[in-house]
Amino acid sequence: MYYDCIVVGSGNAGSCAALSAKENGCQKVLLVDKCSPEWVGGNGYFTAGAFRIVHNGLEDLLPIVQNVSPEQAKHIDLDPYSHANFIEDIMRLSGRRSDPTLAASLVESSRDAVDWLAGHQVPFILSFHRQAYEVGGRQKFWGGLVLSIEDGGKGLIAAEHEALKKAGVEIWFDCPLVNLLVQDGTVTGAVVRKDGSELSIESGGVILAAGGFEANSKLRVTHLGMGWEKAKVRGTPFNTGDCFAIAEGVGAKFTGDWASCHSTTWDFNAPEIGARNLTNQFTKSGYPLGIMVNANGVRFVDEGEDYRNYTYARFGKAILQQPEGFAFQVWDSKMLGMLRKEEYGDGVVEKIFADTIDELARKLSGIGLMDQAQFVETIQSYNAAVTQHKLENSDWHWDPAVKDGLSTESSNLSLSPPKSHWAESIDKSPFMAVKVCCGITFTFGGLAIDPVSAAVLSESGPIPGLFCAGEMVGGLFYNNYPGGSGLSAGAVFGRKAGASVANRPNIRK
Template sequence: MSAKVIQDYDVVVVGGGNAGLVAALSAAETPGTKIAVLEAAPKEERGGNSRFAGAIFRVVHNGSSDIFPLVHETMAKDKDRVTIGPYTREMYARDMLKTSKGYCDKEKMEVMFDHSLEVVQWMHSKGVKWQLTLSKFYDETKIHGDGEKINMHAGGCLMAKHEGVGLTDDIWAAVEEKSDSITPFYGHPVVDLLATGDTVHGVRVRLRDTFLDFKGQVILACGGFEASPRLRRQFLGEGWDLVIVRGTRFNTGRMMEKAIAAGAGDTGHFGGCHATPQDIQAPKVGDLRVTDKMSRYSYPYSVMVNLDGHRFMDEGENQFGLTYAKTGGAIGRQPGATAYQIFDQKTLHLLEPRYSTATPIIADTMEELADKIGVAKMEFLNTIRTFNDATQPGEFNPFKLDGLNTGDKLAMPKSNWAIPLDKAPFVAYGVTCGITFTYAGLKTDDEARVLNNEGLVMSNLYAVGEISGGFFAFNYPGGAGLTKGAVFGKIAGKAAAEAAKSDQTVVIRNN
């Protein structure tokens, strides 16, 4: 089939999620810029992984004085129910370095810190509506005392109203208001780069009966390879080809592979990914009817066991926002990629509202519960008994690291929120592994420009969001991914528009 070359654009954005749309809106701020947004999905499925996200943005801030002005008027009541302290650069860096075990690009990390608050304020000006995360993670009717305020964890306090659906609806609305400069193309999967050596001229789109070529500065914002069973098995290992895909079915890694084949450098933790506990009955691929409602993140208040009846991780290692992205992988490594979160009546009120989409398994005794969930009975009963015996007296506080732990009594300790499971009836929820996004991808500089294998800039090519690698490894601080995508999307959009207008391209840069 021959390619039909259509009119040139100044900027061609590949992907219609958070990072890509922010890039398009940023490019549109340069007067006269013509931008194409190429979305592989049909219009009804637009939005990429962002549409399935909980839509938390982790930003550097000084506390409520920075956060409260962003909260939409319809959610203003939440401001009276919480206190929010500052989340400093130092705190953010500590969380990034701990979760990645130091395997993160520290220069780009600093760029994100510099612009994180600014970018959510800018998105607010574009029509994105924000709220506090209080109602997402707790049933407010069950946790509030008279006049009691909750001290929210400062790193995960801000989210888009109506989560990923609200986020992408708001950004797409802003894009559609810019119809004089931004043109979306749905059902236009990009399949290749158009390049001469290290100079990129545009991209090729595959349609049902032809190819179309789009010319211009190219911003790749088309996600990682999490929706490709082949690449998951190749890079992540045995069993990963069978896991649940939480997000869009269109993030197949095609353009990561094409860019690498064209000479782009690759970087990051190819064996790592963001993977979380999902309901055992969750859809096999992201379903817009449920978005992220099948997530099961209240495990810090549980004892979690596998089918052999054994605990396999420290459920209370840290706040769930700093552990949930590795917990899915831990579950995936268990027999049958299955685990059960066990609660008693002392902690049921702490379950996220999302648990209402699950079918709980309830029993009056642990013996009965073991039979109902189908785990190895004697091992399970021994696990619960030894755990209960290892717990220590102290004040249980679900809203901070309370230090209630099992000490050195267990081979697998629980570091916080370790209280005995002894108040019947007991409740179990079955969970499995769901992959969200992959950590490795294209090598970029701190201006989001793609670098070749020799560390030099590939002219006219940028990569933002999940396709850009080297930022996360092993684990992940919740909300940092969308922030990273927006920060570098805004940077790339501005740079691409200015480059297109000046017709000047940097050909060589040492990295």
């Protein structure tokens, strides 16, 4: 049995790889996934569908989005996001540890990848619901991230798999990769388990796009450390790291940050594994509008350190490190109307209301708050610091769409940690709190690849016939990442991998 290209993984990266291989000349393309058809889409299904790309502003993006009328466009403020902006965001969030050539390859190809997906009927929209605030009657976008998909990850995977169907890509579910076929150092195919039996399939190239190891609690403890077994898996239960061992068996080089991951602020009451009905709605990203306190009633992060899409990927870890591994997000009535209904709507999250801070402390003590007096003191100290800053900066105004500088720092009063932006007092009833925990999204360690071809590297160079895309790629993200760059990377390197297989001289075109 022979296929020109075999792709392992049915998520965003794998779908892009298979589609690219097909349109670049591979006649027979097979996509395999160990999940059942009901779990199609890997982690991409569970995302908000956000894509971070280089662009020249609103007029540049209007041709590819489907939710902006000419009249609406007159009331949108959307700054360009340059190649330099994107590179700098990746590098500063990684502590300058990201592979610069890999980052450059992602950034340079990001816009083309989105145009390519739009050409395959992937429904892009401007992300008003996540990345813009209405200020002065205008929609103001912030944080460099403006594009998402209609219906989020669900819409992305549905559109990509419709494109695969039209292209004639064959898909086998319930079909895990068992091993790789190798001859004279070249990967010549794959061994899969289908219908209970192992089946060897020759191929012109194999693309690994099977996700990280975030759903494997043992590997989380091994690589991330003790305590990570308690993290809730945000997405698919099938990303268990199996393919890393298979790749290692043929000499693949590991690289990147194996001790870190994308983890986010997650609903404490969410299931242990991602739910396909609510998916990304378990995210609780409203902390820049309020504060977060731990079980001892103490703040532990700077909620206004940066735009949310630059902090959420590591604040999950900060929560996991707190006593009992949870925290409370707290707001007053001034902010409740600004919280995203997708995340904080009725029926989505358990909301604790109170008319006073003392009453809120009493109610929270019933679900884990261990020090009511400290909780009240934390709120009072926070409010005093906010008030003092405002007294010294009376002409500054609160604006959630920019780094407004409203903080807890003043000449004679400061907090540790501070709140560096968007610091508003919590003093107007009713007050509301929700309980949150750590949700793990994807791991950062992975395989070393060539930035141009997406070929998997050994210590001595590319492994002929083996390619990689998506969360299995290592070296791109360290400790943190700019929100929306994961899906963009999956599309960019998936597209490169598919084209590379199609251009191999042994493909039977």
